[in-house]
Amino acid sequence: MSAATRHVLFVLLALLAVFVTAAWNLPRAWLGSPLSLLPPVLVCAALQEQGSAWQWVAVVGGLARDSLSLDPLGVSILPLYLTGWFLSSHRELLLSELAFAQAILGLAVGAAVPLLTLGLVVASGDVPAMGGRLFWQWLVLTVSGGLITPAMFRIWRRVEAWFAHPMIPSTSFREDREILRGKY
Amino acid sequence: MSVRPQWLTFGGVMLLVLVLLNLPQAASSRLRLVLGTVYLPLFGATRVAGTVVARAEDALTPRGLLLRRNQELEDENRGLHARLLQAEEALEENARLRSLLGWREVSPWRLQAARVIARDTASWWRTVYIDAGTRDGLKPDLPVLAAEGLVGRLGAVGPVSSEVILIGDPKCRVAVVVREVGENGVLTTLSPGVLDHRLVDLTHLARNTALQPGQTVFTSGLGGVFPAGLPVGTVVDWRSVGYGLYTEARVKLHADTSRLREVMVVLP
Numbered sequence: 370m371s372a373a374t375r376h377v378l379f380v381l382l383a384l385l386a387v388f389v390t391a392a393w394n395l396p397r398a399w400l401g402s403p404l405s406l407l408p409p410v411l412v413c414a415a416l417q418e419q420g421s422a423w424q425w426v427a428v429v430g431g432l433a434r435d436s437l438s439l440d441p442l443g444v445s446i447l448p449l450y451l452t453g454w455f456l457s458s459h460r461e462l463l464l465s466e467l468a469f470a471q472a473i474l475g476l477a478v479g480a481a482v483p484l485l486t487l488g489l490v491v492a493s494g495d496v497p498a499m500g501g502r503l504f505w506q507w508l509v510l511t512v513s514g515g516l517i518t519p520a521m522f523r524i525w526r527r528v529e530a531w532f533a534h535p536m537i538p539s540t541s542f543r544e545d546r547e548i549l550r551g552k553y
Numbered sequence: 554m555s556v557r558p559q560w561l562t563f564g565g566v567m568l569l570v571l572v573l574l575n576l577p578q579a580a581s582s583r584l585r586l587v588l589g590t591v592y593l594p595l596f597g598a599t600r601v602a603g604t605v606v607a608r609a610e611d612a613l614t615p616r617g618l619l620l621r622r623n624q625e626l627e628d629e630n631r632g633l634h635a636r637l638l639q640a641e642e643a644l645e646e647n648a649r650l651r652s653l654l655g656w657r658e659v660s661p662w663r664l665q666a667a668r669v670i671a672r673d674t675a676s677w678w679r680t681v682y683i684d685a686g687t688r689d690g691l692k693p694d695l696p697v698l699a700a701e702g703l704v705g706r707l708g709a710v711g712p713v714s715s716e717v718i719l720i721g722d723p724k725c726r727v728a729v730v731v732r733e734v735g736e737n738g739v740l741t742t743l744s745p746g747v748l749d750h751r752l753v754d755l756t757h758l759a760r761n762t763a764l765q766p767g768q769t770v771f772t773s774g775l776g777g778v779f780p781a782g783l784p785v786g787t788v789v790d791w792r793s794v795g796y797g798l799y800t801e802a803r804v805k806l807h808a809d810t811s812r813l814r815e816v817m818v819v820l821p
Contacts, residue, residue: 440675
């Protein structure tokens with residue numbers, strides 16, 4: 370799969386994550402908070418992709434998220450970008466193939482992105498209602514980020530498989546070792 | 554990617570963020586609505602899928618259950634029809650008395666129904682998005698109702714979708730009156746420290762207000778955004794604050810804003 374296709378797919382995945390966050394009301398009705406879906410896409414993009422897909426996820430995903438929120442437009446770009454940059458620059462050191470490591474990274478990013486965003490929202494002059502409810506919502510976002518990130522890696526592998534050429538299974542057959550039987 | 558292009562890109566992103574954050578309010582709202590239109594086809598598809606599922610459920614519902622439900626609705630309809638006749642009589646009487654007193658006539662509400670298509674992606678705001686906009690006659694700040702009572706007011710309004718700021722959000726304060734005692738107050742934010750999203754703080758009540766649990770709260774019409782008489786909720790409890798200078802109460806909203814599906818906008 371070409372780098373451009375991967376970029377487009379990651380951006381589409383980010384847009385879809387924002388759409389599901391806004392349109393799927395079940396977690397909000399049951400847990401009092403939406404699930405964290407965009408940070409797992411960012412983690413996946415930053416660790417899977419050599420190029421700049423994570424930057425596109427941060428900018429386009431952040432804009433899309435803010436377009437469906439009372440937050441000032443553009444406020445969530447920076448937190449996503451900074452966390453994506455950190456992950457991308459430490460890609461070689463992170464055990465991104467292990468589900469456990471993916472979950473820990475998801476927890477960390479799921480916790481950091483809402484905190485940084487809220488900090489910027491407050492700094493820009495908008496003050497949402499603070500209190501115990503906000504802490505609970507942050508917990509839900511953190512835990513859901515940790516749970517969804519390994520699943521997001523699996524989804525990405527599946528998506529990649531759709532667009533890649535099928536692998537030719539290796540075989541032990543060798544013509545020079547073929548035992549020919551019968552009359553010849 | 555090498556270090557230098559990364560810093561250049563970061564500079565570009567910072568510039569973009571600074572420009573966006575410093576846009577005038579009107580331009581920012583317009584840009585937000587334009588970006589939000591990307592999702593309109595998806596919201597439309599979700600609605601169609603929901604309709605298909607609902608039809609499938611209808612097809613699977615037993616006929617006996619439907620007949621019983623139909624009978625219940627017919628009974629309820631008869632009762633409501635009788636109450637409507639009484640209300641019309643009272644309305645006519647009210648209009649007659651108003652004209653005798655020389656008071657200005659009150660025009661009846663015109664309602665625009667709309668569906669909730671999305672909710673705020675940030676968990677710290679209480680906002681929903683509906684599938685009606687300027688082409689349906691909506692304007693910013695119009696009151697929004699559910700069947701049970703007031704739920705909020707319109708924020709930014711686009712051509713085909715609008716933002717509804719719900720009661721309990723810091724950006725939606727409602728001037729209300731406790732009907733039984735005639736005391737005016739302001740509904741502010743959700744009560745802190747509880748997970749019940751229907752409990753809202755009612756502040757600015759006089760210190761010796763005779764509040765009782767179960768007293769009803771309606772819009773007072775003060776402030777000019779919400780017309781008087783819209784049902785809002787009931788008083789749950791109250792406490793003295795500010796060294797006894799005034800009273801603060803908790804109000805349970807009639808409408809469950811976390812499960813809203815359809816709303817009505819009160820048109821001017």
